[in-house]
Amino acid sequence: MLSSGPSGFYNAPVSKAVFIVSGVSSLAMSILAVHRRGVFGTLWYLVAFSTSSEVLFSSLVMYSLRLLERQFGSIKFASMLLVTSILSLATSLGIHWLFGFRSASGPYGMLFATLLVYAYQVPVTVRIRILGFGISDKIVLYLLASQLLWAQFPRSVTPMIAGLAAGILYRSDDLPFKTFRIPTPIARFCERVFTPILGSRGPVLSSSSQQQLRQQRNAQFDPSQQQPGHQQQHAGVAAPEYTSEQQEAHVVISEESVASLVAMGFARDQVVDALRRSGGSVERAAAVLCG
Numbered sequence: 001m002l003s004s005g006p007s008g009f010y011n012a013p014v015s016k017a018v019f020i021v022s023g024v025s026s027l028a029m030s031i032l033a034v035h036r037r038g039v040f041g042t043l044w045y046l047v048a049f050s051t052s053s054e055v056l057f058s059s060l061v062m063y064s065l066r067l068l069e070r071q072f073g074s075i076k077f078a079s080m081l082l083v084t085s086i087l088s089l090a091t092s093l094g095i096h097w098l099f100g101f102r103s104a105s106g107p108y109g110m111l112f113a114t115l116l117v118y119a120y121q122v123p124v125t126v127r128i129r130i131l132g133f134g135i136s137d138k139i140v141l142y143l144l145a146s147q148l149l150w151a152q153f154p155r156s157v158t159p160m161i162a163g164l165a166a167g168i169l170y171r172s173d174d175l176p177f178k179t180f181r182i183p184t185p186i187a188r189f190c191e192r193v194f195t196p197i198l199g200s201r202g203p204v205l206s207s208s209s210q211q212q213l214r215q216q217r218n219a220q221f222d223p224s225q226q227q228p229g230h231q232q233q234h235a236g237v238a239a240p241e242y243t244s245e246q247q248e249a250h251v252v253i254s255e256e257s258v259a260s261l262v263a264m265g266f267a268r269d270q271v272v273d274a275l276r277r278s279g280g281s282v283e284r285a286a287a288v289l290c291g
Contacts, residue, residue: 011267012066013198014078019062020198022047022107026055029105046089049106050152057148061111064141068118073267075187080170083177084113087166088159095158103159104152112163115145117171257282261289 009016025048049055069077088109095101119138126137149156170177181187253275260282261271266289278284 009063009066009198012069012074013195014074014081015062015066015069016198017194018081018107018110019059022049022062023055023059026050026106045105046085047107050104053151054104054106054148057144057151058106058111060144061115061141061148064144065111065114065118067122068114070262070267071121074191075182078187079181080117081110081114082182083180084117084163084166084170085110087169087177088113088162091162091165092159095162101158102155103162104155106152106159108148108156108159109163109166111148112145112160113167113170115141116164116167120171253280257285261285 009019025044029044029048029050030052049058072080085107092103092109096103118141122138124136124138128135149160169175172178253272257275257280258268258271261275262268266274270289271285274285274288275282278288
């Protein structure tokens with residue numbers, strides 16, 4: 001029921017990295033029996049879960065939240081994860097210092113902060129009514145988050161509250177957290193090093209869609225296959241000649257066309273550029289983006 005675009009981590013390398021690091025570190029902690037002592041043990045407890053049920057539900061939650069990275073872009077998404085992790089950690093430490101409540105291990109704060117931002121940023125695509133109650137397509141994600149919270153209840157309550165508070169602080173327009181970005185040299189270094197490892201193959205078009213794209217490509221070079229309205233109506237009048245740059249500058253791109261391609265998992269900047277080079281045609285732009 002949850003609509004999250006194409007399957008896999010296409011155009012979501014940061015989500016994929018969190019997915020892998022959290023799972024591998026949780027497995028290593030259970031095998032090595034790491035204790036919460038010293039700096040190393042404390043850092044390990046910030047990224048690793050202690051039970052298999054936590055690993056399962058957190059992986060499903062993170063997999064669903066990859067749609068937010070596709071909407072934000074990887075740099076903004078990674079910056080948000082960094083900011084909310086620091087804010088949630090500080091809040092958890094404050095709660096522990098004031099009330100003595102201990103927190104469960106694992107990146108609960110980061111996940112619940114991201115979940116709150118997701119709830120406000122990603123629009124509802126499907127809404128149904130069951131027994132008079134309105135239910136959106138996000139209900140599956142919320143149920144998974146509830147199961148994650150229940151896996152270590154009540155110790156998971158403290159990082160959950162800290163994460164929600166971090167998400168609220170991040171979304172505030174009166175605070176500078178939303179505008180923070182990871183420095184460009186660091187972002188480029190990480191992209192150069194980790195993209196070959198974390199990159200995922202793009203969405204594969206169905207056979208019918210591929211056939212339709214081939215027909216449209218052939219129509220560009222065979223005038224007999226074009227629609228009558230697209231042919232030159234006045235053969236005696238020469239059409240004005242424009243350079244490719246001038247043609248792209250005069251292309252009108254609708255927001256609906258951009259949204260339909262972004263929903264396939266492509267970055268917004270790539271979509272706009274492909275639509276501009278394709279004369280505003282969604283089908284031809286999809287063919288360009290899919291290589």
